Amino acid sequence: MRKIIPLFLLIAFGCQSNMKLDGIWEMDYTVNKSKVLYSHGTTLLDFSSDSLFFVQIGNTESGLIDTIIIEDNYYEVRDSTIRIIASNDTINLIFHSITLDSIAFSIDGSEEISVAKKLTPLKGVRVNQKDLVGKGFEVLNGEFYHKLDFVNDTILFDGGYHSFSNWSITTYKDFDFLNTTDWFFPKIPLIKRNDSIVALTNKGQDLATFKSLIAQRTKSEFIGKWLEYDREPKLPLISKLDTAQTLYITTDSIKMQRFGKIRNYVFELNNEGTVIHFANTPSPSKPFWNPRTPMEIIELTSDELTLLERHRGDSTIIKYKKAGNI
Structure with a gap:
């Protein structure tokens, strides 16, 4: 059977031959004719030696969010092109720009340009399900605002947007992601510091602190x-x-x-x-x-x-x- 490379994967790898790719990268956004489409952190790219692991965090469409789908592929670097080899398919991706923590690329012949951000290993106490179950938090940082109520170990109510979703803490290697069935809710890495839950950016910097809500009624x-x-x-x-x-x-x-x-x-x-x-x-x-x-x-x-x-x-x-x- 012919193996189909997911679109998220195809647009994720333009670089130069001297680029150090080893590590975990998170799909950030795609630009097509000045329109920006954010991926909300559902896809990770894990480079290790000459292997590339495509990692899908949960399945938003089916609601099976506590699963991780991992696909192993071989890749090689040739000048400004990455060749991804899976079964009988070979995909060429063209590098556009590069920094220490991001790469921009497109499929050969495509006008779409995508950007992936490198995840910085986190230092601190790991977060698990029991740290959140039965608790309410206000998550606020500039444009990012949610009032989250973890009703039990499966149901999350977002008071900021008056919406329900299923949720879980999904772990991949050193990262614990808050994962929900809400397509627009970002899959954010969490860490526990000084008894507080903290949401982090891909660089490991503080995005927002989970401020505990005080009960007013019973x-x-x-x-x-x-x-x-x-x-x-x-x-x-x-x-x-x-x-x-x-x-x-x-x-x-x-x-x-x-x-x-x-x-x-x-x-x-x-x-x-x-x-x-x-x-x-x-x-x-x-x-x-x-x-x-x-x-x-x-x-x-x-x-x-x-x-x-x-x-x-x-x-x-x-x-x-x-x-x-x-």
């Missing part, structure tokens, strides 16, 4: 029967049906009654106590499936609850009064 404060008494925007009066919603909240479930129908949901409160999200999503078989959007908690007192629900760009604020205990 599940026990929500237990009871809650009756809707107001919402904005208001619903049109299209029938005689009661449009008000009733919530029956226990420590692990929310029963919603409206239009004469009852729906049950298993829910989790984020670590900060500001968002209610639903623990039955996503799943490994349906990593992007989310039957109900999260509800943000605007206000909670002993007898009033105000929630914000988002629906495809629109939002609704719903106010409830407590009508008793369960």
